[in-house]
Amino acid sequence: MNHFFKVQSLEQVALLAHQFAAVTIEKVPISDSFFRVLAKDIEATHDIPGFRRATMDGYAVNSSSTFGASESNPAWLEVIGSISMGESPSFSIQSGQAAKISTGGMLPDGADSVVMVEHTEVIGGESSSLTGVDREDKAQVSYIPTVEIYKSVAPLQNVIDKDEDFKKGEKILTSGTLLRPQEVGLAAALGICELPVYKIPKVGIISTGDEIVPIDKTPQLGKIRDINSYTLAGLIVEAGAIPVQYGIIKDNEEALLNACKKALDETDMVLISGGSSVGNRDFTVKVLSSLKDTEILVHGISISPGKPTILAKSGIKPIWGLPGHVVSAMVVFKIVVLPFLRQIQGFISCKPKDSSILIPAILTKNVASAQGRTDFVRVKLFRKIDGDSNNSNVGNSNSQYSTLKDKYEIFAEPILGKSGLIRTMVMADGLLEIGENVEGVERGDLVNIIPLRTLE
Amino acid sequence: MNHFFKVQSLEQVALLAHQFAAVTIEKVPISDSFFRVLAKDIEATHDIPGFRRATMDGYAVNSSSTFGASESNPAWLEVIGSISMGESPSFSIQSGQAAKISTGGMLPDGADSVVMVEHTEVIGGESSSLTGVDREDKAQVSYIPTVEIYKSVAPLQNVIDKDEDFKKGEKILTSGTLLRPQEVGLAAALGICELPVYKIPKVGIISTGDEIVPIDKTPQLGKIRDINSYTLAGLIVEAGAIPVQYGIIKDNEEALLNACKKALDETDMVLISGGSSVGNRDFTVKVLSSLKDTEILVHGISISPGKPTILAKSGIKPIWGLPGHVVSAMVVFKIVVLPFLRQIQGFISCKPKDSSILIPAILTKNVASAQGRTDFVRVKLFRKIDGDSNNSNVGNSNSQYSTLKDKYEIFAEPILGKSGLIRTMVMADGLLEIGENVEGVERGDLVNIIPLRTLE
Numbered sequence: 039m040n041h042f043f044k045v046q047s048l049e050q051v052a053l054l055a056h057q058f059a060a061v062t063i064e065k066v067p068i069s070d071s072f073f074r075v076l077a078k079d080i081e082a083t084h085d086i087p088g089f090r091r092a093t094m095d096g097y098a099v100n101s102s103s104t105f106g107a108s109e110s111n112p113a114w115l116e117v118i119g120s121i122s123m124g125e126s127p128s129f130s131i132q133s134g135q136a137a138k139i140s141t142g143g144m145l146p147d148g149a150d151s152v153v154m155v156e157h158t159e160v161i162g163g164e165s166s167s168l169t170g171v172d173r174e175d176k177a178q179v180s181y182i183p184t185v186e187i188y189k190s191v192a193p194l195q196n197v198i199d200k201d202e203d204f205k206k207g208e209k210i211l212t213s214g215t216l217l218r219p220q221e222v223g224l225a226a227a228l229g230i231c232e233l234p235v236y237k238i239p240k241v242g243i244i245s246t247g248d249e250i251v252p253i254d255k256t257p258q259l260g261k262i263r264d265i266n267s268y269t270l271a272g273l274i275v276e277a278g279a280i281p282v283q284y285g286i287i288k289d290n291e292e293a294l295l296n297a298c299k300k301a302l303d304e305t306d307m308v309l310i311s312g313g314s315s316v317g318n319r320d321f322t323v324k325v326l327s328s329l330k331d332t333e334i335l336v337h338g339i340s341i342s343p344g345k346p347t348i349l350a351k352s353g354i355k356p357i358w359g360l361p362g363h364v365v366s367a368m369v370v371f372k373i374v375v376l377p378f379l380r381q382i383q384g385f386i387s388c389k390p391k392d393s394s395i396l397i398p399a400i401l402t403k404n405v406a407s408a409q410g411r412t413d414f415v416r417v418k419l420f421r422k423i424d425g426d427s428n429n430s431n432v433g434n435s436n437s438q439y440s441t442l443k444d445k446y447e448i449f450a451e452p453i454l455g456k457s458g459l460i461r462t463m464v465m466a467d468g469l470l471e472i473g474e475n476v477e478g479v480e481r482g483d484l485v486n487i488i489p490l491r492t493l494e
Numbered sequence: 495m496n497h498f499f500k501v502q503s504l505e506q507v508a509l510l511a512h513q514f515a516a517v518t519i520e521k522v523p524i525s526d527s528f529f530r531v532l533a534k535d536i537e538a539t540h541d542i543p544g545f546r547r548a549t550m551d552g553y554a555v556n557s558s559s560t561f562g563a564s565e566s567n568p569a570w571l572e573v574i575g576s577i578s579m580g581e582s583p584s585f586s587i588q589s590g591q592a593a594k595i596s597t598g599g600m601l602p603d604g605a606d607s608v609v610m611v612e613h614t615e616v617i618g619g620e621s622s623s624l625t626g627v628d629r630e631d632k633a634q635v636s637y638i639p640t641v642e643i644y645k646s647v648a649p650l651q652n653v654i655d656k657d658e659d660f661k662k663g664e665k666i667l668t669s670g671t672l673l674r675p676q677e678v679g680l681a682a683a684l685g686i687c688e689l690p691v692y693k694i695p696k697v698g699i700i701s702t703g704d705e706i707v708p709i710d711k712t713p714q715l716g717k718i719r720d721i722n723s724y725t726l727a728g729l730i731v732e733a734g735a736i737p738v739q740y741g742i743i744k745d746n747e748e749a750l751l752n753a754c755k756k757a758l759d760e761t762d763m764v765l766i767s768g769g770s771s772v773g774n775r776d777f778t779v780k781v782l783s784s785l786k787d788t789e790i791l792v793h794g795i796s797i798s799p800g801k802p803t804i805l806a807k808s809g810i811k812p813i814w815g816l817p818g819h820v821v822s823a824m825v826v827f828k829i830v831v832l833p834f835l836r837q838i839q840g841f842i843s844c845k846p847k848d849s850s851i852l853i854p855a856i857l858t859k860n861v862a863s864a865q866g867r868t869d870f871v872r873v874k875l876f877r878k879i880d881g882d883s884n885n886s887n888v889g890n891s892n893s894q895y896s897t898l899k900d901k902y903e904i905f906a907e908p909i910l911g912k913s914g915l916i917r918t919m920v921m922a923d924g925l926l927e928i929g930e931n932v933e934g935v936e937r938g939d940l941v942n943i944i945p946l947r948t949l950e
Contacts, residue, residue, distance in 0.1 A: 068709075069739075072728040073947075086916075087718050093819070093914050095771050123745070123769065124705030126715035140771035142705055142818060144716035155772075203915045210920075218947060219728025220919035223820060226709045226724040227916065249580030249598055253524075253682045259582035260600035262543055268682040272528040272675025283525075289579070313579065315551050315596035316611075362598060363549070364679060395875060395923075395945060398854050398904060419851065448854060458549050459659045460542075460683065463676035464666075467851075489851060491529075491674060 085201035214386030236384030242301030541657035670842030692840030698757030
């Protein structure tokens with residue numbers, strides 16, 4: 039176990055994600071498919087909505103009958119019927135005719151638009167008492183009401199055409215993308231009751247360290263409770279995967295080896311939450327190297343916090359040795375591990391920068407950074423309070439700040455603190471990435487923040 | 495049912511959320527508490543971490559023994575022991591002494607700091623072979639190794655003090671806030687195995703309209719499948735609540751009344767997904783008014799899309815009549831209904847503006863807006879590609895754009911389209927709010943976008 043591994047950059051490590059394959063596919067009812075990852079492209083099997091629909095209450099007309107109509111010079115149209123919701127009209131509209139229609143109703147043949155009810159007035163009869171009539175019925179109606187049209191409509195005005203939402207044959211959903219409510223709604227519109235999705239991956243968590251005790255035990259002096267199993271489980275849940283706990287393994291080679299084998303057998307990715315000491319890392323590498331069909335891919339990443347991260351490929355599955363400090367382990371999960379999980383989940387794009395929106399914010403303090411490594415600084419985000427131009431956190435001595443502060447509303451306050459302090463993550467709303475070729479960022483700089491989920 | 499209701503502003507409606515109470519409380523194991531809402535304040539029952547811990551591998555020392563140490567003038571300290579992980583050292587450190595320690599190890603009495611191993615060199619012995627020794631043992635050691643210290647440390651350097659993360663008695667978690675992985679980790683650190691949380695609310699969905707058919711049926715011409723039940727269910731899932739479907743109710747007063755009663759009985763909030771026609775709205779208001787102990791609070795909101803929204807208070811529960819257009823219903827859920835759900839979920843702060851981070855972006859096109867109503871425009875977000883200063887979408891004819899474009903990386907492209915087209919929501923990454931006193935926003939303006947969940 040005397041290999042020396044060169045510390046790799048974040049970019050080098052990210053490229054390794056493509057070595058791992060997505061989980062297998064299953065079919066689920068669409069009501070269970072929310073926020074799952076679609077596993078096949080979906081095409082429209084028919085036009086949506088499938089018929090010409092009104093988007094307003096009013097009168098279905100042929101637009102040419104209304105051209106030139108105005109308040110002072112209204113068009114007069116014969117009201118030949120009223121269209122019931124959900125029914126296909128049994129009559130058609132000729133020039134000079136109209137039919138009463140509600141929002142969502144189907145336009146009769148010959149009608150290409152709807153005049154809003156607000157731009158009409160019925161003369162000589164209650165058109166609402168009319169029901170759908172066909173040509174013959176109409177001949178029997180002794181008195182036909184008339185509607186005055188005060189505003190012309192263009193062809194297709196106030197309607198959705200039969201293939202305006204989606205056309206038959208068009209690709210409507212893309213494999214490897216997230217199924218949001220609207221994507222599932224679209225599947226519903228096509229009558230798709232089940233969707234092919236990637237299975238939900240399971241992620242094993244093995245806690246190691248002679249100093250770690252279960253949370254329901256009172257730790258003796260020198261020991262601490264198992265925090266990282268819970269923070270990691272939460273991050274796995276947040277990412278849409280299933281955490282599986284393998285307990286606390288003492289620093290014993292055989293015990294860790296057996297736990298790794300079991301976890302690799304039962305899950306799609308394994309996290310070893312270990313100590314941050316050199317001895318602990320060597321121990322993890324030794325155990326990983328002794329696993330069958332396993333290759334150490336990464337032993338150290340040029341990021342802070344999180345440098346002592348280990349990645350091995352065991353068969354087709356990634357197995358990670360994470361740093362022991364609670365903040366380091368969380369940052370490494372968000373920044374390094376998550377893209378690999380995204381790959382396993384079946385997402386097309388698996389880089390965190392592509393997969394989440396960064397929030398531009400103005401930095402409130404200078405932050406120094408060492409060259410040659412990528413730093414992730416926890417930040418608290420806050421919004422400018424209207425009229426509070428003298429916010430004590432931000433001052434106005436800096437010209438860039440002065441230029442931006444009135445347009446810009448989000449500020450990022452760096453949280454300085456040791457990566458062993460969970461307090462700093464409890465305070466944080468996001469992470470500021472400082473690139474490896476950057477010496478630091480300054481108060482007033484516009485920076486892009488990686489958001490941590492918050493809701494208050 | 496001839497009441498005329500004045501259309502209310504978004505702000506007026508938002509104030510009504512406080513009329514509704516949070517659901518009741520339950521205790522759950524912390525491993526099931528992720529992203530639940532905490533229902534009581536939590537105080538630290540003891541200091542965290544509870545003892546002075548090393549944050550580096552190295553030597554535990556009294557910092558005063560290292561003052562003035564440098565490469566050219568090292569301090570020489572006696573190595574009197576080595577501290578095993580998870581153990582309380584049985585010896586203490588005097589001036590001039592050191593003990594080998596790993597990251598996470600407990601400092602002995604008398605030691606206030608750790609010298610990093612990189613700044614030391616052991617002379618005359620393998621200190622690692624030493625185990626914890628007490629004063630008497632030490633007297634029996636014939637040869638005591640020495641460590642050269644090349645850099646001084648300050649008091650508390652490279653350690654976390656016993657109460658540095660949290661102090662006993664300090665409030666560590668606040669009732670009404672979201673339990674993220676880090677908050678749950680903090681509870682774990684304190685040995686809290688169960689947390690009091692608000693129950694997960696159930697939200698009933700009733701679909702109405704004679705034109706609506708279940709998704710597994712082939713709609714006849716003039717009918718469409720039930721899309722809104724699915725998009726609303728997805729939004730409820732996304733918000734952390736449980737959707738309960740009550741099926742499609744034909745436009746029949748008694749049937750809708752019974753469905754409302756059942757849904758109000760079984761859930762914490764009810765959504766009626768109805769048509770957008772005036773007749774349909776009147777019908778919904780009539781049914782709501784005939785429910786026992788029910789008051790219509792809102793009948794129309796000055797927003798677009800979403801104006802024909804109805805809110806009633808039935809007993810202690812909100813019941814909504816949502817507009818029928820798919821986009822309108824989704825926008826109303828995100829903007830109007832969600833704050834009420836947040837209130838029911840137990841969150842301290844329930845306004846969407848407080849509860850989510852808005853993303854500043856540069857608008858790529860002018861968008862007109864009517865005064866007197868708040869508009870929500872769907873937008874697609876995209877990032878500037880490095881070096882792509884001639885992005886065809888944004889041009890550079892506008893001076894504000896020119897000023898901001900190099901600093902700013904996110905652009906918002908308005909998606910124009912009818913609110914009956916689900917396509918526009920499938921394309922959208924967020925919503926642009928245009929206030930009721932604003933006539934429009936211009937290309938190049940810095941705007942704040944309400945994000946819709948995306949992952950690609």
